[in-house]
Amino acid sequence: MSSTAPVPRFPGGTAVSGLRVYDWESVDGLCGGSPHLHTVSSEAYLVTAGRGEVHTLSMAGAEEHSLAAGALLWFSPGTVHRLVNTEDLTLTVIMSNAGLPEAGDAVLTFPRHIVQDPDLYAEHAVLPRDVEESVLAAASRRRRDLALEGYAQLHTSVLTDGPGALAEFHRAAARLVRPRVERWKELWEANVLAQVRATGQALEELAEGSAASxxxxxxxxxxxxxxxxxxxxxxLTTWEDARL
Known part of the structure; x- marks a missing residue:
């Protein structure tokens, strides 16, 4: 095997990471992560160990989905999702549009006044760099708790007014990410679109009887x-060249 072999890319720009869901207890007594949505990318959870739930807010309303080893669940952009850890929940996370989630595709469910202010949102969303792990963990937990505060408000609105209550949050999320979209287009063209075109070229070559691809x-x-x-x-556990 050549150590310099390029990673075979997937159309769709798939990215893979490992996730051990936080066991930090929140104000409602549940342990888990920060509720958020993705504005462009689809996401899938493949449960590899443990048990838990993912709570979602979508056009189907508010739902709770059980998770156990072997379960596979995925959701489209705009779906707010909150992971709940009840017993050492461990996942393989599969994302479309590799590069975009890392570039700010995710929007946390902070309280309304924060989500509507780009500067205030950035102040609370960005974690400190080059700090001790204990400081980073504390900052991550504060961010999670603030996202849960806004999530509780949004969850209540969806239960009271139906899934249409998500529309305001969707609009706020779109405003937050708008300044990044031109850069996202460049990443998408270099990764996702390039792989789609490569597949199209291979199909054309095969149709002509060529094995060049x-x-x-x-x-x-x-x-x-x-x-x-x-x-x-x-x-998170990550791998080199995990953007497929």
Whole structure:
């Protein structure tokens, strides 16, 4: 196996990470992560160990979905989701549009006055860098608790007024990410669209009887990065070249 073999990319720009959902208890007695939505990317959870739930707010209203080893659940952009950890919940997270979630595609459910103020939102959403782990963990937990505060308000609105209550939050989320969209387009074209075009070219070549698209046959391995990061919902494990 060549150590320099390029990673075979997937149309859709798939990204993979491991997630150990936070076991921090919140004010409502549940343990878990920060509620949020993605404005562009779809997401899937493949449960590898433990038990828990994911609570969602979507056009279907407020729902709770049980999670156990072997379960697979995915949701589309605009779906607010909150992971709840009841017993060592561990997931493989699969995202579309690799590069966009890392570039700010996710919007946390902070209280309304924060979500409506881009500067205030950024102040609370960004975690400190180059600090001790205890400081980073505390900041992550504060961010989670603030997102749960806004989530409780939004959840009540959806229960009272129906899924249409999500519309205001969707509009606020769209305003927050709008300044990043031009950069997102560049990332999307270089990653997602490039792979779609490569598949289209391969189909054209095969239709002509050419095997040119198979000439790069290779195997690649992604090295696991050391340590765990602090994500929105838990401690993250990532791999080099995990943007497929």
């Amino acid at each position: 198979l000439a790069g046959a290779a195997v690649a391995r992604g090295g696991r990065r050391t340590g765990e990061g602090y994500g929105m919902c838990g401690r």
